[in-house]
Amino acid sequence: MKNRLKVLRAERDWSQQDLAERLEVSRQSVNAIETGRYDPSLPLAFRIADIFGLAIEEIFLRG
Amino acid sequence: MATGKKSVRIGLAISALLSALAILMLAETSAIERETAWVLAILPVSLIALAMFAGVRAGSAKPAASQRYMLRIGGLMAFYLVSLFAAEILIEDRGLPGAPAVILAALPGLAFAGVVWVFGALIVEEKDEFMRLLHIRQGLIGTGIALTCAAVWGFLETYGFVPHVAAFWWPTIWCFGLGLGALANKIAYGSWGEVR
Numbered sequence: 349m350k351n352r353l354k355v356l357r358a359e360r361d362w363s364q365q366d367l368a369e370r371l372e373v374s375r376q377s378v379n380a381i382e383t384g385r386y387d388p389s390l391p392l393a394f395r396i397a398d399i400f401g402l403a404i405e406e407i408f409l410r411g
Numbered sequence: 412m413a414t415g416k417k418s419v420r421i422g423l424a425i426s427a428l429l430s431a432l433a434i435l436m437l438a439e440t441s442a443i444e445r446e447t448a449w450v451l452a453i454l455p456v457s458l459i460a461l462a463m464f465a466g467v468r469a470g471s472a473k474p475a476a477s478q479r480y481m482l483r484i485g486g487l488m489a490f491y492l493v494s495l496f497a498a499e500i501l502i503e504d505r506g507l508p509g510a511p512a513v514i515l516a517a518l519p520g521l522a523f524a525g526v527v528w529v530f531g532a533l534i535v536e537e538k539d540e541f542m543r544l545l546h547i548r549q550g551l552i553g554t555g556i557a558l559t560c561a562a563v564w565g566f567l568e569t570y571g572f573v574p575h576v577a578a579f580w581w582p583t584i585w586c587f588g589l590g591l592g593a594l595a596n597k598i599a600y601g602s603w604g605e606v607r
Contacts, residue, residue, distance in 0.1 A: 372538070373539045373540075373541065374539050374541065374542055376541065376542070376601075376602040376604075377539055377540070377541035377542065379601065379602070380541050380600050380601060380602060381541070383601065385599075385600050385601055386541050386544070386600060388540070388541075389540055392540060
């Protein structure tokens with residue numbers, strides 16, 4: 349699943365580690381999600397959306 | 412956190428020391444063949460070394476579940492080596508008879524079984540869902556490799572194509588299979604996982 353995590357991070361000048369600490373997950377997790385290798389669970393997707401103040405579908409894209 | 416890290420370091424240091432001691436004593440006393448002693452000691456020493464390497468790489472960001480895993484593995488490997496050494500000396504050399512010998516002979520195997528329990532506990536306690544996925548993949552790959560080897564070897568042995576091997580090699584292969592599982596994770600997901 350495609351996503352806009354890298355762009356959203358860059359807009360806030362956050363590193364993968366910064367985002368990982370906010371989400372309370374490993375940096376590897378953020379990297380795997382960002383590169384589309386791993387699709388997060390719905391609870392984690394909601395946490396990501398909350399941190400960016402966006403809806404899930406504004407971060408994760410179909411296809 | 413600092414206390415936990417200190418405990419891990421102490422546990423690993425004790426385990427490494429006992430490992431080195433056990434290797435030396437097993438070879439020195441000729442309780443078992445020198446080659447066998449080295450082979451039996453490779454696994455715990457490798458696990459401890461890898462756990463220490465992982466701990467050094469991760470530094471203070473190490474999650475609690477992985478810290479507990481390393482501490483438990485270190486303790487189990489120390490118990491494994493001590494029980495193996497005790498069995499070699501008391502049963503093989505001094506001829507300990509009866510039920511105490513049976514119990515003592517079972518202890519190294521139970522320590523090995525503990526590795527499976529500890530790995531299961533890591534999966535249960537891991538809070539990071541991606542890391543949990545990697546652990547589960549590692550476990551399944553290790554299990555698949557070990558059971559495949561056991562099944563194929565068993566039939567080859569039944570029909571006389573290969574010699575008999577001791578059953579403790581199958582959990583040993585499972586542990587090495589975890590390492591291959593970590594490699595498979597790196598290829599598929601770009602991460603080795605916390606535990607190799």
